[in-house]
Amino acid sequence: xxxxxxxxxxxxxxxxxxxxxxxxxxxxxxxxxxxxxxxxxxxxxxxxxxxxxxxxxxxxxxxxxxxxxxxxxxxxxxxxxxxxxxxxxxxxxxxxxxxxxxxxxxxxxxxxxxxxxxxxxxxxxxxxxxxxxxxxxxxxxxxxxxxxxxxxxxxxxxxxxxxxxxxxxxxxxxxxxxxxxxxxxxxxxxxxxxxxxxxxxxxxxxxxxxxxxxxxxxxxxxxxxxxxxxxxxxxxxxxxxxxxxxxxxxxxxxxxxxxxxxxxxxxxxxxxxxxxxxxxx
Amino acid sequence: xxxxxxxxxxxxxxxxxxxxxxxxxxxxxxxxxxxxxxxxxxxxxxxxxxxxxxxxxxxxxxxxxxxxxxxxxxxxxxxxxxxxxxxxxxxxxxxxxxxxxxxxxxxxxxxxxxxxxxxxxxxxxxxxxxxxxxxxxxxxxxxxxxxxxxxxxxxxxxxxxxxxxxxxxxxxxxxxx
Numbered sequence: 001x002x003x004x005x006x007x008x009x010x011x012x013x014x015x016x017x018x019x020x021x022x023x024x025x026x027x028x029x030x031x032x033x034x035x036x037x038x039x040x041x042x043x044x045x046x047x048x049x050x051x052x053x054x055x056x057x058x059x060x061x062x063x064x065x066x067x068x069x070x071x072x073x074x075x076x077x078x079x080x081x082x083x084x085x086x087x088x089x090x091x092x093x094x095x096x097x098x099x100x101x102x103x104x105x106x107x108x109x110x111x112x113x114x115x116x117x118x119x120x121x122x123x124x125x126x127x128x129x130x131x132x133x134x135x136x137x138x139x140x141x142x143x144x145x146x147x148x149x150x151x152x153x154x155x156x157x158x159x160x161x162x163x164x165x166x167x168x169x170x171x172x173x174x175x176x177x178x179x180x181x182x183x184x185x186x187x188x189x190x191x192x193x194x195x196x197x198x199x200x201x202x203x204x205x206x207x208x209x210x211x212x213x214x215x216x217x218x219x220x221x222x223x224x225x226x227x228x229x230x231x232x233x234x235x236x237x238x239x240x241x242x243x244x245x246x247x248x249x250x251x252x253x254x255x256x257x258x259x260x261x262x263x264x265x266x267x268x269x270x271x272x273x274x275x276x277x278x279x280x281x
Numbered sequence: 282x283x284x285x286x287x288x289x290x291x292x293x294x295x296x297x298x299x300x301x302x303x304x305x306x307x308x309x310x311x312x313x314x315x316x317x318x319x320x321x322x323x324x325x326x327x328x329x330x331x332x333x334x335x336x337x338x339x340x341x342x343x344x345x346x347x348x349x350x351x352x353x354x355x356x357x358x359x360x361x362x363x364x365x366x367x368x369x370x371x372x373x374x375x376x377x378x379x380x381x382x383x384x385x386x387x388x389x390x391x392x393x394x395x396x397x398x399x400x401x402x403x404x405x406x407x408x409x410x411x412x413x414x415x416x417x418x419x420x421x422x423x424x425x426x427x428x429x430x431x432x433x434x435x436x437x438x439x440x441x442x443x444x445x446x447x448x449x450x451x452x453x454x455x456x457x458x
Contacts, residue, residue, distance in 0.1 A: 016371060019367065019413075023409055027406070030352070030356065
């Protein structure tokens, strides 16, 4: 079965097309997934920046109640998993979740280690390093962004107690639920699988059907007719409409006719000779 | 038996042994592609579990290696590599080239794994590299297998003729004679 022309023609084409389409789809899916995650992270950073700008006035006036209300209200927004502000020492000073206020975060965990990996904490961090993905205690996949709150002239000169050498006053940390993003990715994955399967069925099926119609069926007939010496119905069918195979069938047919003629001539000749020999004796 | 007849019988026996050895060699060669696939699969398993097996790269090593290429660039290169490799194998199938399965593909694919790993996007792109490897190696394996099988058939036909001449009971199946 594996040595037949049909298998030898279809298997390499099927393998090459299936494999290449699968490679392209998998690569495309990975690229699109990364792009969507990058977009979501950019949106998250924009939200974090908006929160920092919204709380700026309250921070300058050290209006803690106002600041707490802003954080609590934005934190209730659908899709926001956590929203908290750390001070310079890593203590949570404001949070949507009141129970975590006053807790100190571990500087070695992901999200903090980007700046705190060296002996001196980094003051500037690349945008992609401000982003992290993890599963929280409720099992929700979270995309979290940390936005540094920098010391400004107005902070150190006009109001309260921040010295000039404190470059970073604290950090705003926002976590967004990745559920909708995961749902979009799952839908995209499902659509790509359906599209890939349809493409494969059409390509491989189309090639197989065409090969079958124009090559394998006439070839089978050719094999059938060349297995006998007699002119069969299949041979007559094969004599036109199949291109080179029809030509081959016609050549074969004329060869058989010539062979039969030669045989008949030989038989006649032999019987003539016998008659002559019989007459002579 | 005369000396010439004895010499001829000896030559035929030598030919017969040579054919049997050749058939055996072709049989083992036809499975070479499967060894390549198995080797690639064995390499891919620890890479799939790289998150759990390998420790994260130290910042010092990351700094030493420099900025990794973007994942989009690696993916584009992977697609170009897959396209070229598949075309080359299809070309070899068309020409009936007897070139063996190239184990170098496994090396190239490991390089792709390494690049994705250093770029931090290996889990997302693991299946693309696996599909590339499986496609190229399966095609090569199929090519070598079908080529070896065709050669084995030829050799067995020659062996059947030789054994008939020697008046021996043939090792070759009835259908081949």
